[in-house]
Amino acid sequence: MGELLRHNGPALLACAVIVVRLARHRRHHRTATSTMGWIVLLAIALSLTVKAPLVYQAVSELTGIPNIGRLIDHGCILVAGWGALGILLHINHPEEARQRSLPHAVWIALAFTGMCVLFAFTRTPVDDVRFAGRYGRTPGVLEYWLVYLAGMLPAFLNSARLAARYAGMATDSAVRLGLRLISIGVLCSVAYHIHKGLFFAARRFGIHYPKALSMPLDRYLTLAAAILVLIGVTLPNWRSPDVFGACRKLLRLRPLWLALYRVNPRIALVPPRPLVLELLNLRDLELRLYRRVVEIRDGRLALREHIDPRVAEAARAEAAGRGLAGQKLDALVEATTLYSAMQAARAGNDPPSDPSPVAVSGGHDLAGDIAFLDEVALAYRFVSRKHRRCELRERLQDMARTGRS
Structure with missing residues (x-):
């Protein structure tokens, strides 16, 4: 060898x-x-x-x-x-x-x-x-x-x-x-x-x-x-940031972007490619990163009817109780709200009765917005894994109850 x-x-x-x-x-x-x-x-x-x-x-x-x-x-x-x-x-x-x-x-x-x-x-x-x-x-x-x-x-x-x-x-x-x-x-x-x-x-x-x-x-x-x-x-x-940095940011935003795309495919100018092909494609990284940020924002806008302010308030209170603050707090609230809205949209649920909008968090410029959405994508992975574990636990409990009966 x-x-x-x-x-x-x-x-x-x-x-x-x-x-x-x-x-x-x-x-x-x-x-x-x-x-x-x-x-x-x-x-x-x-x-x-x-x-x-x-x-x-x-x-x-x-x-x-x-x-x-x-x-x-x-x-x-x-x-x-x-x-x-x-x-x-x-x-x-x-x-x-x-x-x-x-x-x-x-x-x-x-x-x-x-x-x-x-x-x-x-x-x-x-x-x-x-x-x-x-x-x-x-x-x-x-x-x-x-x-x-x-x-x-x-x-x-x-x-x-x-x-x-x-x-x-x-x-x-x-x-x-x-x-x-x-x-x-x-x-x-x-x-x-x-x-x-x-x-x-x-x-x-x-x-x-x-x-x-x-x-x-x-x-x-x-x-x-x-x-x-x-x-x-x-x-x-x-060492240039548009090779390593932009590629890393694209990959970190990918799970959140894919989740929003599955709910509303119209947000994407170009359909998702396999992860391997995305890793090999180093062309126009900055443009692709900008487009991904815009498409994530479009995906959130398409979910506005399903965004529940009660979910946002509960998530904020829980995150603040765990000691989170600043951008990490806002990112976890945003990720939790988006996850709930996507689940509601997939299930075809009616919009929440309270029509009051939830404030859109983010940066003051493109770099700030990328940094914020990077935090949101990370928090989204945490939230989705947590909910999947809860759903699996509930399913196993239902199976156990059915078996006992």
Whole structure:
């Protein structure tokens, strides 16, 4: 299980990051940095995916070229390094970013051309995802790795330096932490590639390379680099309240909204979707949250004939007796009143004889109303569970009495 997670976990994480970015992307204006961000993410995702054993083998079988996945992986790493450097140059030197990144692009292109030539002339006929163990002594492998290392080091080291530099100037804590994670992740990747260069040199010239050092570096450095960079790239977006906060509020309001919808389906612009689909849909969270608040208020308005002021008074007295006050008191009264009104509407009962309206509690603005309805939804779950337990108890007592008679 651990090996399976190590080989496939980073690729799945990269795909999850891309899904989140796609869900958010259409609302954002396209800029040079956002385009480069997509290049980096897609290159990292392809690199991690092609290294997964099943994909690695499938690519070789489709192309008829053994170990072609290794060349694709390294090409993607070079592209990701160039893209990351481009983003950080735009942040640190916006006027000179293109001019400064051009020499790196030319250098990386030359390095990749040399890698392709060496790959073509190196004999690696057996497709094996554990390439280093099988071909470490093969002529051409060390040369290939040195060219690859020479192509990636300038961009990677500059990226780590610029990320650390800008992290010190950033005022947003999430951006600051994200840049530091990127810097550490890039340095982990550099350390891994230098370690592999030393490993290939040791195998080529018959020098002992300690296995106690090689195994943990192989096992954990690339994994740490991938996770740190992916988290660093997406951290400023994932901490945003319209992802976590809005999603949490939508889910907390869902039971109350569903209960009102079942009484009056006309309140909903879009019918309820399964919970799993709602969790996976990260589009327009703020708009959906606003619409849910409006639909809950419409549901209450549709129940106005069944809202009994006597229920509200009794609920208020009971809640106050339990020590509740302020918004929690108002929320429990509102939840109890709504539950009673929904039960009456489902049963087709006549409206209460006392027509005096019950005051509508809530916030003074949208944020305040969301916070209040969040409390109401929580109280509604408590009230509905309490009534279900009472109904079950009464049913069991009736069954017991029927059995005795």
